[in-house]
Amino acid sequence: MAARLEHEEFAKYLHEKFRIRLNEQTIEAELTEISEHLVSPRQERFSIVFRTSNEMLLEQGQRPFEHDQMGNFELFIVPIGRDEDGTYYEAVFNRLVKKK
Template identity: 35%
Template structure:
């Protein structure tokens, strides 16, 4: 699957994304902590604009104990949660949106924030509200 998830701006300045990007966004809007818990210990491929993608491991999925409602998505409410990934020690990604790919979950964009290294590599967090 080509990873052309670029945001496009038309002449009037309005932005739009491809149909695949809309599907990805809808998939993420319906995700819960349980959607990711079953993938703990699994690897996700990260496309960071480099020649070769690399892998990060999902090491934690935790509920944050508060519910959010998104009136614009039509998906109602869900409990907020966080994901913690571990990547290679030699690579430090800056905070931004990255394209991720997983064998079962597919391809989607996720905002990752570096939260510091541990004994095995660099850790990154994503928060869902």
């Protein structure tokens, strides 16, 4: 089953652990933030932020994610900051709304 990459779906798993696959390595990432879900007649927008440890800095790019309930999916993430708690990565969703 394909993962539902929707605002409501991510909101269910706020503060849960996800895994980012890097070749033979797996990096743990906590979903720390979900922005407001903005919807207009033509598009929807939201963003999510993950935090990893500071052990490895990932460059921006398409990354394979895993989650026990959501399954496997890919996100384009961008590093947006770093502090003593970890490194933060953002994924932005900006897509057209399907006409019914």
